[in-house]
Amino acid sequence: MVVSQDLLYELEAVLLREWFRRKLTVAEVLKYVMLLSDRATVAPQPEGPRIADIPDPDDHYLAHLAEAANADCLVSGDGDLPSAISPREFVKRLKAGRRS
Numbered sequence: 388m389v390v391s392q393d394l395l396y397e398l399e400a401v402l403l404r405e406w407f408r409r410k411l412t413v414a415e416v417l418k419y420v421m422l423l424s425d426r427a428t429v430a431p432q433p434e435g436p437r438i439a440d441i442p443d444p445d446d447h448y449l450a451h452l453a454e455a456a457n458a459d460c461l462v463s464g465d466g467d468l469p470s471a472i473s474p475r476e477f478v479k480r481l482k483a484g485r486r487s
Contacts, residue, residue: 388427389456393448395420395429430456440469 401407402416411419435451437444446468453461453470463471472480 388423389430389452389458390423390427391430391432391448391452393432394452395424398423428456441467443467 399416399420402411402419403413407416430452432448433451433455435447435454438447438450441447441450443465446463446465449461449463449465449468450470452458460477461468461471462474462477464474465471
């Protein structure tokens with residue numbers, strides 16, 4: 388798993404939003420982000436050109452990170468990332484791989 392500081396910051400900010408706060412405490416969010424930071428490879432955030440398939444320019448960094456890391460997949464709950472799979476689908480694939 389490859390992440391960047393930008394990705395960890397965005398994840399923390401999103402998980403601290405009101406909707407998630409009904410499900411997670413601040414302590415749980417911070418613990419989760421720290422766990423990812425400790426266990427994942429934290430790569431520098433690569434720069435790159437605008438990507439036509441991704442309408443939100445704020446999401447381009449995710450595609451650039453996945454490409455630079457030669458990632459097998461991009462996991463995101465953002466439906467605007469055409470090549471991404473949802474976190475739910477990712478977990479499903481992980482579980483299926485363990486059964487094989």
